[in-house]
Amino acid sequence: MIVDIHGHYTTAPKQLDLFRNAQLAGLADPARTPKSFDIGVSDDMIRESVQPQLKLQRERGTDVTIFSPKAAGMAHHVGTEATSQGWARLCNDMVHRVCTLFPDRFIGVAQLPQSPGAPLNNCVAELERAVGELGFVGCNLNPDPSGGWWRDPPLTDRHWYPIYEKLVELDVPAMIHVSSSCNPAFHHTGAHYINGDTTAFMQFIQGDLFRDFPTLRFVIPHGGGAVPFHWGRYRGLAQDMDKLLADHVMRNVWFDTCVYHLPGMELLQKVIPVENILFASEMVGAVQGRDPETGHNYDDTKRYLDQLDIGDHDRHLIFEGNARRVYPRINPILDRISA
Numbered sequence: 392m393i394v395d396i397h398g399h400y401t402t403a404p405k406q407l408d409l410f411r412n413a414q415l416a417g418l419a420d421p422a423r424t425p426k427s428f429d430i431g432v433s434d435d436m437i438r439e440s441v442q443p444q445l446k447l448q449r450e451r452g453t454d455v456t457i458f459s460p461k462a463a464g465m466a467h468h469v470g471t472e473a474t475s476q477g478w479a480r481l482c483n484d485m486v487h488r489v490c491t492l493f494p495d496r497f498i499g500v501a502q503l504p505q506s507p508g509a510p511l512n513n514c515v516a517e518l519e520r521a522v523g524e525l526g527f528v529g530c531n532l533n534p535d536p537s538g539g540w541w542r543d544p545p546l547t548d549r550h551w552y553p554i555y556e557k558l559v560e561l562d563v564p565a566m567i568h569v570s571s572s573c574n575p576a577f578h579h580t581g582a583h584y585i586n587g588d589t590t591a592f593m594q595f596i597q598g599d600l601f602r603d604f605p606t607l608r609f610v611i612p613h614g615g616g617a618v619p620f621h622w623g624r625y626r627g628l629a630q631d632m633d634k635l636l637a638d639h640v641m642r643n644v645w646f647d648t649c650v651y652h653l654p655g656m657e658l659l660q661k662v663i664p665v666e667n668i669l670f671a672s673e674m675v676g677a678v679q680g681r682d683p684e685t686g687h688n689y690d691d692t693k694r695y696l697d698q699l700d701i702g703d704h705d706r707h708l709i710f711e712g713n714a715r716r717v718y719p720r721i722n723p724i725l726d727r728i729s730a
């Protein structure tokens with residue numbers, strides 16, 4: 392099977408955006424706060440909304456997508472804890488409806504109701520609901536809920552431990568995923584995302600998080616940010632701290648293949664152990680154009696993997712085997728689909 396572990400519901404019906412606009416307008420003028428979370432979206436509207444993803448799955452030959460709410464839309468920096476709580480719940484419910492209508496094509500991953508500086512109790516509760524009631528298999532964790540200002544402590548700080556305890560208890564991973572940037576110095580997908588990925592990896596080297604949580608699992612998306620290209624730097628920095636990257640971080644961290652050109656994919660595969668690579672495209676998402684040099688879409692990442700000179704064993708690990716280990720809750724779902 393071919394499991395794309397990184398897709399976002401970027402094509403949700405416009406009612407979702409209208410709700411969000413009203414919710415944010417309500418911060419300034421409570422009279423404009425939406426009265427209900429029923430946003431008037433029918434099942435047919437949901438079916439219609441994911442036709443672009445279904446078309447790309449068919450054209451590119453992927454079987455199933457691990458699917459979460461639109462990452463830029465999380466915008467944890469906006470409003471209060473209550474704002475994030477209502478918004479995350481609604482976005483997760485929308486993804487759940489997609490997964491219910493297309494159970495062979497989408498598997499849910501949760502948005503958490505993070506808020507800058509806030510304790511993670513609400514996130515623990517929403518993760519529990521998403522996994523327990525909605526059948527989700529993981530969550531996205533924003534290392535910078537302040538949206539480009541990096542005001543929260545590093546991911547290795549005890550501030551984050553409540554969500555890690557719940558992740559371990561439920562045996563689900565978190566993808567490290569920032570949201571939109573409200574710092575004009577950082578373009579969100581071009582700089583903030585890649586910064587977030589790279590920063591998280593360095594935090595894991597500096598801290599000692601996996602001594603406290605030996606089974607905690609993180610996915611660092613977008614090919615691991617700048618990390619694979621600078622692998623020697625990170626190995627050397629770890630060595631200077633008397634740490635071995637392989638033991639200290641790489642038992643707990645996986646990189647996805649959202650790298651949008653062949654040379655980048657070749658480097659990723661050459662540098663990162665095959666057991667730590669997960670197939671992903673992040674479609675329909677960050678970069679939707681067509682590369683005039685190849686004539687194919689930048690985010691058609693399977694095409695790059697298909698061009699790599701790797702054997703069937705490694706191919707299986709990247710497309711399915713590693714995903715089954717990182718997201719064990721997908722196993723019964725994949726077994727049902729392939730039966």
Ligand SMILES: [Zn+2]
Nearest residue numbers: 399462612673
């Ligand atoms: Zn993403």
